[in-house]
Amino acid sequence: MELKDxxxxxxxAFENGINVNTAIHDIRSEALQNFEKLGxxxxxxxxxxxxxxxxxxxxxxxxxxNKENSIExxxxxxxxxxxxxxxxxxxxxxxxxxxxxxxxxxGKDVCLMSSALSKSKxxxxxxxxxxxxxxxxxxxxxxxxxxxxxxxxxxxxxxEVEKPIQIINFTTGNDVATMIQPRNLxxxxxxxxxxxxxxxxxxxxxxxxxxxxxxxxxxxNANVDFYxxxxxxxxASLVDNTYIEQKTNSEVSVHxxxxxxxxxxxxxxxxxxxxxxxxxxxxxxxxxxxxxxDHHTLVHHIEPNCESHQDYKGIFDERSTGVFNxxxxxxxxxxxxxxxxxxxxxxxSDKSTINAKPQLEIFADDVKCSHGCTIGQLDSDAxxxxxxxxxxxxxxxxxLMYAFANTVLESVxxxxxxxxxxxxIATKLAVNIGFDL
Amino acid sequence: MLKINNLHASxxxxxxxxxxxIEVKAGEVxxxxxxxxxxxxxxxxxxxxxxxxxxxxxxxxxxxxxxSELAPEERAHNGVFLSFQYPVEIPGVSxxxxxxxxxxxxxxxxxxxxxPAKDMLKMIREKSELLEIDRKFLSRxxxxxxxxxxxxxxxxxxxxxxxxxxxxxxxxDSGLDIDALRIVANGVNKLKSKDNAVIVITxxxxxxxYIVPDFVHxxxxxxxxxxxxxxxxxxxxxxxxxxxxxxxx
Numbered sequence: 001m002e003l004k005d006x007x008x009x010x011x012x013a014f015e016n017g018i019n020v021n022t023a024i025h026d027i028r029s030e031a032l033q034n035f036e037k038l039g040x041x042x043x044x045x046x047x048x049x050x051x052x053x054x055x056x057x058x059x060x061x062x063x064x065x066n067k068e069n070s071i072e073x074x075x076x077x078x079x080x081x082x083x084x085x086x087x088x089x090x091x092x093x094x095x096x097x098x099x100x101x102x103x104x105x106x107g108k109d110v111c112l113m114s115s116a117l118s119k120s121k122x123x124x125x126x127x128x129x130x131x132x133x134x135x136x137x138x139x140x141x142x143x144x145x146x147x148x149x150x151x152x153x154x155x156x157x158x159x160e161v162e163k164p165i166q167i168i169n170f171t172t173g174n175d176v177a178t179m180i181q182p183r184n185l186x187x188x189x190x191x192x193x194x195x196x197x198x199x200x201x202x203x204x205x206x207x208x209x210x211x212x213x214x215x216x217x218x219x220x221n222a223n224v225d226f227y228x229x230x231x232x233x234x235x236a237s238l239v240d241n242t243y244i245e246q247k248t249n250s251e252v253s254v255h256x257x258x259x260x261x262x263x264x265x266x267x268x269x270x271x272x273x274x275x276x277x278x279x280x281x282x283x284x285x286x287x288x289x290x291x292x293x294d295h296h297t298l299v300h301h302i303e304p305n306c307e308s309h310q311d312y313k314g315i316f317d318e319r320s321t322g323v324f325n326x327x328x329x330x331x332x333x334x335x336x337x338x339x340x341x342x343x344x345x346x347x348x349s350d351k352s353t354i355n356a357k358p359q360l361e362i363f364a365d366d367v368k369c370s371h372g373c374t375i376g377q378l379d380s381d382a383x384x385x386x387x388x389x390x391x392x393x394x395x396x397x398x399x400l401m402y403a404f405a406n407t408v409l410e411s412v413x414x415x416x417x418x419x420x421x422x423x424x425i426a427t428k429l430a431v432n433i434g435f436d437l
Numbered sequence: 438m439l440k441i442n443n444l445h446a447s448x449x450x451x452x453x454x455x456x457x458x459i460e461v462k463a464g465e466v467x468x469x470x471x472x473x474x475x476x477x478x479x480x481x482x483x484x485x486x487x488x489x490x491x492x493x494x495x496x497x498x499x500x501x502x503x504x505s506e507l508a509p510e511e512r513a514h515n516g517v518f519l520s521f522q523y524p525v526e527i528p529g530v531s532x533x534x535x536x537x538x539x540x541x542x543x544x545x546x547x548x549x550x551x552x553p554a555k556d557m558l559k560m561i562r563e564k565s566e567l568l569e570i571d572r573k574f575l576s577r578x579x580x581x582x583x584x585x586x587x588x589x590x591x592x593x594x595x596x597x598x599x600x601x602x603x604x605x606x607x608x609x610d611s612g613l614d615i616d617a618l619r620i621v622a623n624g625v626n627k628l629k630s631k632d633n634a635v636i637v638i639t640x641x642x643x644x645x646x647y648i649v650p651d652f653v654h655x656x657x658x659x660x661x662x663x664x665x666x667x668x669x670x671x672x673x674x675x676x677x678x679x680x681x682x683x684x685x686x
Contacts, residue, residue: 385525387509388485388518389535389595390543396510399538403529403578 003057004039008032010063011145018148019118027131031144038138050323050355051265051294056237059207061179064146069093069172071203073100079201080166084416086197087165089151093172094180096149100168109154110165113183116152125154129187129217133243133271140241140267143213147183150212155192157219164195164414169210170203171236177207184214188222195225195414202236207262214242218250220274226254227417231424232261234289241267248274255412256283257421258293259428269298272334275305282408283312284421286401286428287320294323301334301364310341313405316352327359328369335364341371346378346404348397398431438463438634439484439603444495445659446483453479455659456495461603464631468645468670469638471656472678477638478522480656481607485519486512499603514546516602516633520592520609527579532591533561535579536598543599564597568624585612593624600628605636610644622647642674655681 001009011032015025040057041048069092080088087110090100096112103111109122116122117130131147134140151167171178188194202208218224230238238261244252258264270279285293299308314322324343345354358371378400386396402425412418439461446454453476461467471477483490484497486509497505504512527535541551552560565575568590580588589609596604606625610618625648629635637648645653645667653669654661655678663669663681673681 379525382525382527384485384487384509385521385527386535386539388513388521389539389599390510390513390546391539392510392542392546393508395538395542399530400527403527406529 003061004036007063007142008036014064014146018114021123023127024117024130028145028147031136031141034136034141035138035145038141041138047296047325050321051263051292053237053263056207056209056263059177059209061207061209062176063179064094067093068095069174070097070099071170071172076100076170076201076203079168079170079199081164081197081414081416081420084414085163087163089165089167091149091169091182093170093178094149094182097170108156108159108161109152111152113150113152113185114148116185117148122152125187126185129215130185131215133215133217133245133269134213134241135243135269139211139239140213143181143183143211143241146181147213150183150185152184153186153194153196155188155194157189158191159189160193161195164197167196167198169200169212171201171208171210173202173204173206173208175206177209178204179209179211182210182212184212186214186216186224188216188218188224190219191221192219193223195227197227197229197414197417199229200232200236200238202233205233205235208232208236209239210237211239212241214240216242216244216252218244218246218252220247220249222247222250224250224252225413226252227412227414228254228256228266229421230257230261230264230293231259232264234260234262234291236261237263239265239267243269243271244279245271245273246277246279249276250274251278251280253280253282253411255408256295257424258283258285258287259424260287261291261293263292263294265294265296267296269300270308271300272302272306272308275303277306279306279308280411281308281310281312282411284405284408284425285312285314285316285322286405286425287315287322288317289320290318291320292322294325296323296325296327298327298329299339301328301330301337301339303333304335304337306334307338308340310343311408312343313408314343314345314354315348315401315404316345316354317348319349319351321352322354324354324356324373325359326357326371328361328371330360330362330364330367330369332363335366337364337367337369339367339369343371343373344404345375346401347375348378395431398426398429401425401429438500440496440498441484442496442498444483444497445493446479446490447493448479448490452493453490453659454483457656457660459654459661461634461636463634465652466629466635466637466648466650468650468653469636469656470640470653470670470673475656476659477656478607481519481605481636481638484512484605485509485517510542511546513599514543518596518599518601518604520589520596520604520606522608522611524580524588524592526581526583528581530579532575532577532579532594536561536595539595540598560598564594567597567627568594569620570594586614586617589613589621590617593621597624597628602633603636604628604633605638607638608640609637610639610641618644619647642670645670657681657685
């Protein structure tokens with residue numbers, strides 16, 4: 001049976017197994033119909049021209065792993081940012097792991113989507129925010145149809161969350177190929193601040209497909225820093241659909257670090273509904289082998305006097321392939337917009353590929369919009385210079401790549417995340433450099 | 438220390454060095470002068486090991502050992518230093534981090550431990566004072582946005598830190614005002630000893646007023662065509678290069 005049919009057929013059983021109100025049920029049914037109509041994306045769609053899920057979808061995925069799988073903390077400690085205190089919302093094969101988690105209801109909610117969807121005390125927030133900005137496209141609809149588990153984060157007015165929150169999805173998939181559909185909702189009220197680290201990590205050699213949807217709402221003066229660490233196993237694929245709505249004077253940054261996995265597709269969408277908003281989108285991609293990382297970004301400038309800053313760096317070795325599609329829409333009303341987009345790529349091997357496409361649609365006439373896109377090789381003169389000073393070629397190359405990626409690391413606000421990323425890059429490049437950049 | 442015999446080299450099948458001989462002993466300062474396109478920078482790059490040049494004939498020996506097959510970093514570990522005519526900008530790597538990495542990689546190649554941080558700092562302080570380099574300058578990205586003079590001073594600072602056996606200064610005077618020239622020359626002179634040697638590649642005589650050479654060579658069309666003492670540089674300054682070309686005819 002085709003995966004799509006299998007999914008559609010499982011829906012009734014899934015819906016019977018969970019406890020939700022009629023409104024949510026209606027949203028889900030509609031999403032399922034949508035997915036039934038649209039199916040999985042194919043390369044015929046302009047948005048999916050350079051990323052094919054075909055090979056991945058041939059796996060016989062189990063749709064909802066039912067088994068309660070447990071893992072020892074010691075075995076997965078390395079996937080956490082563990083040198084600082086954090087809240088943790090952890091899932092194993094799509095199911096909540098209370099053992100690995102550290103949630104709170106103390107002055108804010110850092111807990112589970114499943115309880116938010118079913119308990120009456122969250123009803124108002126769910127009604128106001130759930131599935132309000134998520135697109136009705138194929139994969140987001142698929143997620144919505146099965147939306148049940150994930151992180152639910154609600155930060156009330158004026159609350160500055162004292163430590164970062166980690167959202168981690170582990171897949172054990174010991175016997176089977178696993179598909180999971182995590183669904184996160186993050187609501188940050190006026191003047192509130194929060195820092196979030198998200199990671200999807202397979203613990204198996206079996207195929208994994210994660211189709212995650214995250215909705216983030218930043219109210220007036222809210223501040224959200226979101227870090228996505230994508231360094232998964234070679235057989236794990238990820239489609240990350242993130243939707244962010246910002247209100248006046250809010251600032252939201254999303255850093256995406258893509259160092260591994262099979263196929264990684266990031267759909268990152270910002271909607272600016274207010275003035276003096278700042279949206280920051282940054283990414284470092286360092287891949288090799290046959291890995292594929294696709295960044296599709298959208299910044300929708302709807303109102304005047306807002307800014308957006310995009311900076312994506314990519315380093316592609318061996319036969320790896322990359323895609324950068326950065327769309328910026330500036331509506332007619334959005335005068336005095338300042339939109340900046342930078343995408344720089346280094347092809348380390350002549351077998352690697354990058355498809356880069358800046359896409360600017362500007363309808364206002366008094367705006368500053370800049371974009372720069374480069375594709376190049378490592379500078380051989382710089383390499384010779386370093387070798388001349390005694391730095392071996394391999395270390396020199398790594399140093400150049402560090403330097404290249406450094407403009408993105410600079411804006412990481414959690415020092416432990418920064419040093420973790422620096423270490424991941426060093427491991428990735430198989431070098432030991434005696435300092436942190 | 439350095440012995441080059443009958444060196445022929447080409448780039449993209451274009452022959453640049455055509456039988457060059459030079460011998461540099463410890464404690465000596467040699468100047469290599471010559472018109473544009475004579476092959477001066479090529480010679481510097483070939484000694485340092487830039488791989489786009491092909492050595493078609495001849496030998497390059499350092500302390501009796503053929504270095505022509507060694508990687509640039511191996512030559513550096515053996516004590517070869519080239520002060521670049523155009524130092525490369527490396528955004529994202531500070532001067533301090535760069536020189537630390539360079540020193541520790543060199544030590545690693547020699548089987549030594551990293552230099553203790555305290556010693557490193559002390560050395561950085563001493564050498565930056567010698568070159569009159571501001572502390573703030575050291576935390577800036579390597580050569581990024583540096584003026585011509587700052588770049589050259591930074592080259593000599595790195596030389597002071599690495600303490601090479603053989604230093605080749607490629608057009609270190611170009612782009613320097615008179616004060617910077619004096620600082621750089623003073624730095625080089627302070628580093629000179631009976632155990633190391635310096636090759637100064639220059640177009641003009643002015644640097645040689647500060648760094649006085651034991652030998653002056655004229656490089657023309659890929660060969661050393663004339664060798665003399667410091668007075669030859671003055672003569673070249675006064676008369677230009679044409680008379681040498683005519684002498685050759």
